[in-house]
Amino acid sequence: MTSLVFLMMEGFMNLISLFFESLIMVGSGQRTGHSDMSFWQRIQPPEDISEHGHLIEWLFNYTTVLNIFFFALVCAGLFGFSYFYSAKRNTKPYYTYGNKKSHILVATAIGLSVFLAIDMNITRMSNNDYVDVFTNWPDEEKEDVFRVQVMAQQWAWNFRYAGKDGVFNSEDDVVVLNELRVPAGKKIVVQMIAKDVIHSLYLPNARRKVDAIPGRITRIWFILNKPGLYDIACAEMCGTYHYRMQAKLTVYEQSEFNEWMAEAETKAIEENDPENLERYWGWTWQKTTRKEISMK
Amino acid sequence: MAFYEQHIHPKPTTFISKYIFSFDHKVIGKQFLWYGILGLGLGGIMALMIRWALAFPGEAFPLIGQFMFPETGGVIPPDTYAMLFTMHGTIMIFYAITPILIGAFGNFCIPLMIGARDMAFPLMNMLSFHLAVLSAALLVISLFVPLGAAASGWTAYPTLSTLIGSPGTGQTFWAVAIFVLGISSTMGAINYITTVITLRAPGMGYFDMPLTVWGLWLTAILNAIFLPVLGAGGLLLVFDRVFGTQFFLAGAAATSGTGDPVLFQHVFWIFGHPEVYILILPAWGMVSDILSFFSRKPAFGAKATALSMTSITILSTLVYGHHMYTTQLSPLLTQTFMTLTMTISIPSAIFFANWLGTLWKGSIRFDTPMLFSLGVVFVFGLGGLTGLYLGTVTTDLYLHDTYFVVGHFHYTMAASVLFGSFAAIYFWMPKMFGKMLNETWGKIHFWLTMLGLNGVFFGMLFIGYAGMHRRLYDPFVYEFLQHLVPINTFITWSAILMGLTQIIFVVNFVHAVFWGKDETDPNPWKVGTLEWTIPSPAPNYNFDKIPVVKCGPHELGNPNLTTGRDFQYQTEELVEA
DSSP states (O other), X not given: OHHHXXXXXXXXXXXXXXXXXXXXXXXXXXXXTOTTOOHHHHTSOOOOOBSSHHHHHHHHHHHHHHHHHHHHHHHHHHHHHHHHTBTTTOOSOOOOOSOSHHHHHHHHHHHHHIIIIIIIHHHHHHHHHIIIIITOOOOTTTSOEEEEEEEEETTEEEEEEOTTTTOTTSTTOEEEESEEEEEXXXXXXXXXXXXXXXXXXXXXXXTEEEEEOTTSOEEEEEEBOSOEEEEEEEOSOOSGGGGGOEEXXXXXXXXXXXXXXXXXXXXXXXXXXXXXXGGOOOOOOOOOOHHHHHHO | OOOSOOOOOOOOOSHHHHHTSOOOHHHHXXXXXXXXXXXXXXXXXXXXXXXXXXHSTTSOOTTTHHHHOGGGTTOOOHHHHHHHHHHHHHIIIIIIIIXXXXXXXXXXXXXXXXXXXSOSXXXXXXXXXXXXXXXXXXXXXXXXXXXXXXXXXXXXXXXXXXXXXXXXXXXXXXXXXXXXXXXXXHHHHHHHHHHHHHOOOTTOOGGGSOHHHHHHHHHHHHHHXXXXXXXXXXXXXXXIIIIOOOSSOEEESSSEEESOHHHHHHHHHHHXXXXXXXXXXXXXXXXXXXXXXXXXXXXXXXXXHHHHHHHHHHHGGGOGGGGOGGGOOOHHHXXXXXXXXXXXXXXXXXXXXXXXXXXXXXXXOOOHHHHHHHHHHHHHHHHHHHHHXXXXXXXXXXXXXXXXXXXXXXXXXXXXXXXXXXXXXXXXXXXXXXXXXXXXXXXXXXXXXXXXXXHHHHHXXXXXXXXXXXXXXXXXXXXXXXXXXXXXXXXXXXXXXXXXXXXXXXXXXXXXXXXXXXXXXXXXTOOOSGGGGSOSXXXXXXXXXXXXXXXXXXXXXXXXXXSXXXXXXXXXXXXXX
16 A cells, blocks of 8 residues: 555656656757757648649648638627627617627628638639649540559558559569659659558648558649758557558659669669569559540 | 326336336336436546547556556557547547437426426337447447447448458457447437327417427437437448448458448438537427526517528438538538538527527526526527538538538537536526525536636637647647647647546535425426426326316516416416517
8 A cells, every 4th residue: 555655756756857858858959860840830731742642732721821810700709799898898788689780791601601712612622623723634545654553451552663665563673661762743643542440641741641441542742842851650540560661752853763673673673582472462553544534 | 288197107116116117207218317427427527538649648647547557658549549539439429419408308398398297108218228329338348348339430331340450359249239329319219209299288389388398309309310320320330340241341452342431421321410410409498498488478489480490490300411521422412511601600590590589678687597508698699600611611621620610510519518518517407306496506517617618619610720630649740730730729628627527516416305395486497388387296197187287388577467476377278469
């Protein structure tokens, strides 16, 4: 019993000391290695390296401005009325059911203004972006796209390039674990499946994610413009080590990429074991064509 | 209008017949209240453990960590972390908020406020609570089975929740517990719907019902329609886990089968989206009433509020697809769900306008129930508006499964619903137990909770926008999240503040119930709805004589009243203004 009390006391003391430690930590940026960052900088999303990420950010900011306006109205009503019509200041309440014509008009006007000014507005913009960009799949018969297949599994990302012959799931495929390397400025189409449970390919620097699901192929396309090394995460809870399901994204200039790819392709031909059936988790590329798009 | 006389049972005399096998809706309400407060405490401690792991990775959890995780020296292990957030969600939704708002206040308020002696089906009412206890027992058992409790999130997406991802029996217990709870809630819902339709006091039309009853009634309708859907989904999951069926298994790799994991998401969210409204509708109704009562004037546009709530009820069934944008629904479905989602803001904005209209030119008294109701207006405003980012598909592509979502849905279904529950507890306390809660401590409780709560959930919006995704044991293995440590620490301290503040409430509540002074005034808030026409605590079978209703529930501040009161009871002839 005494040891129990002692343990609890110790825990309590720890709590208090941690509180002060964290105060100091916030002040000095200890353990974070980002002591020079302001709060404003901390809450910014990761650097946008994609061609179209700004569309999402722009819509976010636009919605925020409208939201602040309408929430300010709510607060003005809430705090303003609370102040001016408190029992102290206003002893005689105004007896009304709020069913006068003017009352109904005002309430309806507020309802419609929220709907038209924010909702239909952002829905229109979002819909335009969605149709014109994010689901506007590149026509693979006419355009030069860069293709990658992904298989997500507990708790790793497998990436597959078609290799020298340009055919997926063949002997010379380049298969990489937890590293996605792509050329900058090119349309990249990714098709993915999951081996065991649902995962979600999350590219914070491109503002995009799409689920990888067992039994079906999901797709995503994007253009990355800024060479560098970035994070890829799994965004869908996929088990105990979900938080470690991390991959690295390397964006190369086209020339550097060609160099790496040539090397990787040669290595694949030399080292791939064609008898190893486990290598053939890929699939025949599901080509998107204009015709298919218009049918959907 | 009561078209049949209710059977009157003799007054229970023994402890068991009075408090355990009771048909009395008031006692069942109290049972649900204790049950829900217990759930709230358990879920709250789990929330603190989750927050602890995020702010101080690798540090032992204080006080109880040493006993719970001796093998790690008090540090929460990653598999336990997954069980914690799964159980936190499950307990808070199904075992805390549902029993408090729907179980406790649904049971307590509906018959009292519509002038009935009891529910339409008292026996079913009792069984509903007993099944809820059984369900909670199953859930508690699941914490102690080998391989631990369910750990696939409260959404339990297959194939993670099938044997592929969760081989332990904990997940099976979870699914069965939810199924049993579904039966319990459906029984309650059928009871509420029938009671409201058949047992309203003579003279009480639907628009003479207090908005609280409207909210509870609409909730019951949604519950009766959609909980069976969840039950079906849970049962199919049990089949997949226990009998080897393949409803949710697909693919040719580790999982093989001819089913579809996305099917479960459809089944889950077709229930899950209405569930949000199931939780919030009673709170909206109560807030609409309480704002009017404490502004001492009739609810502004009460009919419009009721109709707005009704249209939200209908719309809520048509929007669930916005939870599934990232599964790559067909673009046509995506566009449809996005547009339908947005239409919800019309009725929402209308009743927001009505709430503010109620305050406008009122004579506002800031008692604790009123403070909490005003709090609901504030936090639900934030919750509703942040939903817009998630309803639009392109911003959702980035924000989906980040803490932005977590912040948003906690504002709507945790913060608002919690505040609604507290408002209800403080408000109906005298009628339930014949005691008042301490006002001063109530106000301290409100302000500290408000502070902590906004620190937690607004902080979550920030880190979500900064890209931090959900359900991470240690987010800081990612380079792009490392600078978020201080904000996470701040959120955790806010959560600890909020958690500790609830001790004030628990002490206040327990003290009032067991040792509090009896409240002699049967109508301490001076309002005119039917429950305040009878003594406190409400007597056995409520009304000696079934009241006859002659006016609406919000007759306050009529300048032509000559009774010396500033309000009218619903049993009094309406005085023309």
